[in-house]
Amino acid sequence: MAFAAYVFDAYGTLFDVHAAVRRHADAIGPEGQAFSEMWRAKQLEYSWIRTLMGAHKDFWVLTEQALDYTFQRFPSADPALKPALLDAYWHLDCYPEVPAVLKGLKAQGARIAILSNGTEAMLKSAVGKAGLDLVIDDIFSVEAVGAFKTAPAVYDMVTTRYRLYPKAVSFQSSNRWDIAGATKFGFRTVWINRANMPDEYPDLGPALILPSLESLQQHQEG
Incomplete structure (x- = not known):
């Protein structure tokens, strides 16, 4: 892994x-x-x-x-x-590939977490509606630090809780600005470019660009 x-x-x-x-x-x-x-x-x-x-x-x-x-x-x-x-x-649909992808990664022994601007209540509601309660190990809400992405303190919540170096974390986001912030922090980043948008922030590029999460498991090497 x-x-x-x-x-x-x-x-x-x-x-x-x-x-x-x-x-x-x-x-x-x-x-x-x-x-x-x-x-x-x-x-x-x-x-x-x-x-x-x-x-x-x-x-x-x-x-x-x-x-x-x-x-x-x-x-x-x-x-x-x-x-x-x-x-x-409060009851947003998850993308079709999400449950299978998360379950596959978890089956390999990885921790699965959400890191979001959303409140804990908002995120728990979405996770419950999507039936992902047993797949997602942790929900990190920015409310714990009182600042939104791309503040470094947001990404630091993950490494502090898990006692990991940033490079041991693969971070996935559809938001290019979020990918820039996470790259600057030191995460391995995967931009899920669902809308086929042009790239930005050339000095803070992702390790990988995918059109959806579907093929994430095929690209696990950093």
Whole structure:
């Protein structure tokens, strides 16, 4: 086995962040995709800005604030949908390959963990909905350090808890900025480029780029 621990970002990597809007696509209307992308973009923007300012609020609060902003940007969407959209965010779909991939890695003796901006309650809800309770060993939420990714203290939670050098950890994320932060910290990084986006941060490149998690087990060597 190449790595002692396989650590996964949650939103966009294991769980589909756009599933909440898709469940209510008919009610939102033709701008649903743009609506969902704006909601996600503002959610992340708020996390970065608040970390830089040292004015932390938990990810659920930012998720709700980002949704409020998005409704203002898309006046055709009915604000009455807010409770339903927020509720759907607690039960996001995981990507189809996720259960088999995680079970396969765990069967080889690796620790399996989530490292996410999400609150512990949000993450436990998503894990439970996906039936991954018995596969994931640990959930690391940024709430323990009061700062969002890409603050080094976030990634350090894993190495401190597991008493591992960073190079013994394989970190998977669909977010290129997250991969940059984890690479700088010293993790072996795998960018799950689900949307086939262009590369960024050329000085902080991933060890591997994959279109999904499906073939991760075939690329275990660092």
